[in-house]
Amino acid sequence: MTELVLLGIAQDGGRPQAGCSKSCCIGLSPSEHSYPTSLGIISDNNLHIIDVTRHLANQLQYLDNRVPTEVWLTHAHFGHVDGLGLFGRETMNVRGVKLHVSKSMAELIHQTPNWNLMIEQGVFVIQEMTDRQIEQQPGFSITPLLVPHRGELSDTHAFIIRGENKSLLYLPDHDSWDETLALYKMNTIREWLTSLNVDIALIDGTFWSSDELSSRNQASVPHPPIKQTIEMLGYKQHGDPDIIFFHLNHTNPVYDEWSEEYTQVVEMGWSIAKQGMRFTI
Numbered sequence: 001m002t003e004l005v006l007l008g009i010a011q012d013g014g015r016p017q018a019g020c021s022k023s024c025c026i027g028l029s030p031s032e033h034s035y036p037t038s039l040g041i042i043s044d045n046n047l048h049i050i051d052v053t054r055h056l057a058n059q060l061q062y063l064d065n066r067v068p069t070e071v072w073l074t075h076a077h078f079g080h081v082d083g084l085g086l087f088g089r090e091t092m093n094v095r096g097v098k099l100h101v102s103k104s105m106a107e108l109i110h111q112t113p114n115w116n117l118m119i120e121q122g123v124f125v126i127q128e129m130t131d132r133q134i135e136q137q138p139g140f141s142i143t144p145l146l147v148p149h150r151g152e153l154s155d156t157h158a159f160i161i162r163g164e165n166k167s168l169l170y171l172p173d174h175d176s177w178d179e180t181l182a183l184y185k186m187n188t189i190r191e192w193l194t195s196l197n198v199d200i201a202l203i204d205g206t207f208w209s210s211d212e213l214s215s216r217n218q219a220s221v222p223h224p225p226i227k228q229t230i231e232m233l234g235y236k237q238h239g240d241p242d243i244i245f246f247h248l249n250h251t252n253p254v255y256d257e258w259s260e261e262y263t264q265v266v267e268m269g270w271s272i273a274k275q276g277m278r279f280t281i
Contacts, residue, residue: 002139002163007276037079132145166279168199169193169203193240212251230264230265
């Protein structure tokens with residue numbers, strides 16, 4: 001049996017976000033804090049983790065504080081990789097953790113002095129992954145899927161995790177549905193998800209709408225808004241996977257379960273992620 005644990009639901013900056021003095025971040029109780037997105041995979045006494053954040057110490061509490069044996073990275077943006085240093089001698093001081101990354105991410109690691117030193121010290125052992133190549137693990141398989149996303153540092157991959165009974169898509173970041181669907185030669189979100197044959201889809205829900213970031217041009221941080229996604233999907237239909245929105249920016253109104261936006265998502269048959277959610281696959 002393989003169990004997946006959602007270790008964070010926020011966009012890279014977390015919630016509250018540094019420097020934010022708006023009501024979305026001020027006065028939050030500890031139970032309202034959200035860590036950046038990360039997923040734990042527990043199978044056959046092994047612990048895999050997708051994306052490692054600076055909040056790793058808190059997130060590992062959801063996993064009985066076990067140390068991951070294998071790490072998978074979606075891409076190089078800071079909220080997905082800034083916990084790598086915690087594996088080194090200053091903190092956990094572990095050795096031989098398998099680090100599954102794409103070719104471009106591996107090149108970046110070797111070019112970054114702090115990360116390359118950890119390779120030389122044996123903290124991580126790089127396992128280069130290939131797009132759409134199924135990686136078989138005890139109790140589950142994991143398949144990286146290339147998706148279009150800002151590529152200043154590396155390419156970006158989503159992951160499909162398949163267990164004995166169910167499968168889950170982990171897609172925290174991509175730029176737009178037009179680009180992602182075009183890459184896979186699909187016309188609709190539903191058609192693409194059907195082709196992936198997944199039961200659960202954790203989908204990029206960074207923003208509610210395209211006008212959410214009033215302080216800067218949202219084109220500089222492209223993500224398909226939840227509002228657009230649910231308009232493209234319509235109401236949930238028989239045979240659809242359970243779509244759960246995560247990677248939520250601190251400004252996103254769906255954090256509030258009493259908001260009109262949250263209610264609209266739920267009434268259409270979709271869901272908003274909760275930190276600590278567990279899935280048995």
